[in-house]
Amino acid sequence: MPAIHSSLNFYLKPLFLSHSSISFSKFAIPKQVLSPRNLCALASAESAASHNGGRSGALSPPTVTEELQRIDVNPPKGTRDFPPEDMRLRNWLFHNFREVSRLFGFEEVDFPVLESEALFIRKAGEEIRDQLYCFEDRGNRRVALRPELTPSLARLVIQKGKSVPLPLKWFAVGQCWRYERMTRGRRREHYQWNMDIIGVPEVTAEAELISSIITFFKRIGISESDVGFRVSSRKVLQEVLRCYSIPENLFGKVCIIIDKIEKLPLDVIKNDLKSAGISEEAIEELLRVLSIKSLTELEEILGGAGEAVADLKLLFSLVENFGYSDWIQFDASVVRGLAYYTGIVFECFDRDGKLRAICGGGRYDRLLSTFGGDDIPACGFGFGDAVIVELLKEKGLLPELDLQVENIVCALDHNLQGVAATVATILRGKGQSVDLVLESKPLKWVFKRAARINAQRLILVGNTEWQKGMVGVKILSSGEQYEIKLDELE
Amino acid sequence: MPAIHSSLNFYLKPLFLSHSSISFSKFAIPKQVLSPRNLCALASAESAASHNGGRSGALSPPTVTEELQRIDVNPPKGTRDFPPEDMRLRNWLFHNFREVSRLFGFEEVDFPVLESEALFIRKAGEEIRDQLYCFEDRGNRRVALRPELTPSLARLVIQKGKSVPLPLKWFAVGQCWRYERMTRGRRREHYQWNMDIIGVPEVTAEAELISSIITFFKRIGISESDVGFRVSSRKVLQEVLRCYSIPENLFGKVCIIIDKIEKLPLDVIKNDLKSAGISEEAIEELLRVLSIKSLTELEEILGGAGEAVADLKLLFSLVENFGYSDWIQFDASVVRGLAYYTGIVFECFDRDGKLRAICGGGRYDRLLSTFGGDDIPACGFGFGDAVIVELLKEKGLLPELDLQVENIVCALDHNLQGVAATVATILRGKGQSVDLVLESKPLKWVFKRAARINAQRLILVGNTEWQKGMVGVKILSSGEQYEIKLDELE
Structure with missing residues (x-):
């Protein structure tokens, strides 16, 4: 497996990649004849622009009279939520209940x-x-x-x-x-x-x-x-x-x-x-x-x-x-x-x-x-x-149960998001768990997330490598990194 | 592994073993001086004998006014019980939900x-x-x-x-x-x-x-x-x-x-x-x-x-x-x-x-x-x-999900019940599931149960073999049968 430090170094340096959200330019109002049906389209586009332009900010909040009320964020008295850390303990306990019952x-x-x-x-x-x-x-x-x-x-x-x-x-x-x-x-x-x-x-x-x-x-x-x-x-x-x-x-x-x-x-x-x-x-x-x-x-x-x-x-x-x-x-x-x-x-x-x-x-x-x-x-x-x-x-016998996702897969360019998804799909097909990074994020962020989810491998999908049908791999425990053909990735 | 057909044949012939429940003779009223405290014991024993003598029939049914009422045996309208066969399907489904989520x-x-x-x-x-x-x-x-x-x-x-x-x-x-x-x-x-x-x-x-x-x-x-x-x-x-x-x-x-x-x-x-x-x-x-x-x-x-x-x-x-x-x-x-x-x-x-x-x-x-x-x-x-x-x-895609217990362990004599339990414990310690036969039952019954639970092996604990520290094993798919030392049982 040929090491490609130079290439990975390239990834590691510009910590903040400049891919903001997908460009909207191609969705600009088309220069068409404004037929009656397109009047509606224009109004809509203008209205959207004049709002906040956020991708997920399309709807206004509900009116106060209808829905807005500060809800009690706690579960009802005497009951429990199971956030992931508590759920892992519950699953561990139940797994032992079930396993003994099976035996x-x-x-x-x-x-x-x-x-x-x-x-x-x-x-x-x-x-x-x-x-x-x-x-x-x-x-x-x-x-x-x-x-x-x-x-x-x-x-x-x-x-x-x-x-x-x-x-x-x-x-x-x-x-x-x-x-x-x-x-x-x-x-x-x-x-x-x-x-x-x-x-x-x-x-x-x-x-x-x-x-x-x-x-x-x-x-x-x-x-x-x-x-x-x-x-x-x-x-x-x-x-x-x-x-x-x-x-x-x-x-x-x-x-x-x-x-x-x-x-x-x-x-x-x-x-x-x-x-x-x-x-x-x-x-x-x-x-x-x-x-x-x-x-x-x-x-x-x-x-x-x-x-x-x-x-x-x-x-x-x-x-x-x-x-x-x-x-x-x-x-x-x-x-x-x-x-x-x-x-x-x-x-x-x-x-x-x-x-x-x-x-x-x-x-x-x-x-x-x-x-x-x-x-x-x-x-x-x-x-x-x-x-x-x-x-x-x-008794100090509570097990340590950390989240563990085997791989974190990240596209280095927004237009490679689909490729990264394909890489994730291939690994999942082999039974490997994959956290797919769904947004353009700086590599610093990706490493932080990799540490939080205890990922063993970081798979980077970059343009240079992908043109050769390859992806970058970093073994996070050892720091070892290499390029590998997608179909050789196990 | 030496085959012991003669011995197993011996097991198989007397289909109804004559071990009824444990003998009560040793618990007969002791010939002691009837001190005041023992008067109570005597009354108790007589009362028990005059009831029905069943081991589990000690309590009379509750009085009609207090508890007896025919309950609706169905779950509340619109809800489900999960008997074992339905639970296996539910567990299979949930396992797939969880496994995909993990991936x-x-x-x-x-x-x-x-x-x-x-x-x-x-x-x-x-x-x-x-x-x-x-x-x-x-x-x-x-x-x-x-x-x-x-x-x-x-x-x-x-x-x-x-x-x-x-x-x-x-x-x-x-x-x-x-x-x-x-x-x-x-x-x-x-x-x-x-x-x-x-x-x-x-x-x-x-x-x-x-x-x-x-x-x-x-x-x-x-x-x-x-x-x-x-x-x-x-x-x-x-x-x-x-x-x-x-x-x-x-x-x-x-x-x-x-x-x-x-x-x-x-x-x-x-x-x-x-x-x-x-x-x-x-x-x-x-x-x-x-x-x-x-x-x-x-x-x-x-x-x-x-x-x-x-x-x-x-x-x-x-x-x-x-x-x-x-x-x-x-x-x-x-x-x-x-x-x-x-x-x-x-x-x-x-x-x-x-x-x-x-x-x-x-x-x-x-x-x-x-x-x-x-x-x-x-x-x-x-x-x-x-x-x-x-x-x-x-679509005819429902999986076949039968109960599968790997071993069924059975004592051939009531006084070997403890030994059979030990055999079960050893196998369970090795991760094997064991259905332990808890009563004296005819071998015909044991084979029927073995078939119902899809057991792979029948382990018979008999006096002759146990005196040599051995148990009888029958592989239920092939009919192969042999004796084996307990510590060699995997």
């Missing part, structure tokens, strides 16, 4: 962000229900921006019925909404990664889900010294309640109350349980059981005959098999804040204890029947995009 | 699907405005599900101000909403791919956008015999209006009326224009100009001095340079239905004339000032996910 053989699904409100209404005092972003649509239907994905998934499973062979392994990455009346600096939307296994009654399913989350953590550099899982089973509570003959229909409500045990004073919890109709004796026993952190101790209290202990023992033995024991601990106080869980529940927390739960999930074998469908055993988790990013920041 | 050096951005209603309000009788999916939120704010992405983009550009060097080349793929009072089988949501160039006043920008759309078409197998672009400039209309001294602020309204020229009878159009305050003479001239399909003829009528003809001539010369002349034709009747366009406008149509516009775009140099910002020259397009899929169907 585990899960299929991606999605549902409308807007659902019928009825899908989310459960009478259990859930936070998620109280903060439902609901409203009436123009057809007077009660709808809601989904607060979570699981009810939609359950709806779709019922709809598909027996046409889909079980088990289903589905994942989704979708935006979820809530409406908080109080403002605590929390957002009204977040994205959530869900993985769900439909049709497997055994805790092998829960083990698989926890394994996928751990796989995700490892991929992004998070270890068992950063985070841990707390695992329990709703059946623990259920067995205690049953022993005090507390009606089963209070179960969901009790779970929701107990889920707030770390957020509210103990007295409030006790009062809430009492109001729900739980006896003082049962409350004391409940709280005693909830404080247990060891599976052996739980077995001592509940005995080994119930499903709670059996499920948990099996799960922990599978987890040991996976080699994930250091990630996971039993903690009877974990119940999760959704009414529909029926078995194993788990959540992931940061070991420094600074953040909210990173993700959470569990078994929900009875959700489908609450929608009028036949029950199918199911479990899943939700993993938000907010806390994990906070954690990555804390 | 052109565009950066991805996104905005909230929910925006302040004010962002979309323009008083020009646009269809998009009339069908705004707007409502009042719980804080009594007027909000709307975005009908398009461009206003949000403009808002973000104003917000970023001078902190971002121009030109910006941004793309987005986002869901957009509309609320039609009439039901015409049309959907209330669709996804839209947008590419926008902010900061380039020259039509090189429009040429670049059109080039990117053509690149997309070529990638997915659509040619210039399937689709074409109709291109014009709003400045054509503007020059005619100016010649009749029609106030500039009527311009947007006139464009919206004229955009319906193919949908409504000519008399209605004429009446609407008349009601907007346009003289009959001007209306006739407008309609005459709009019927022009040749740039030469346009130049004859408008003269060559105005920007309309200059822009269009330059664009067509660039298009010729790209080699895209066969894709593109001038058509003065194209004005597009959004009020904010100011210059070149274009749309893409199917040559059979069966479908609505596939995509559309144009220059909107004045949008930012309608939001109170400083104007920056800009252009962009929107490309929906609906019409293109219809076109691909029509």
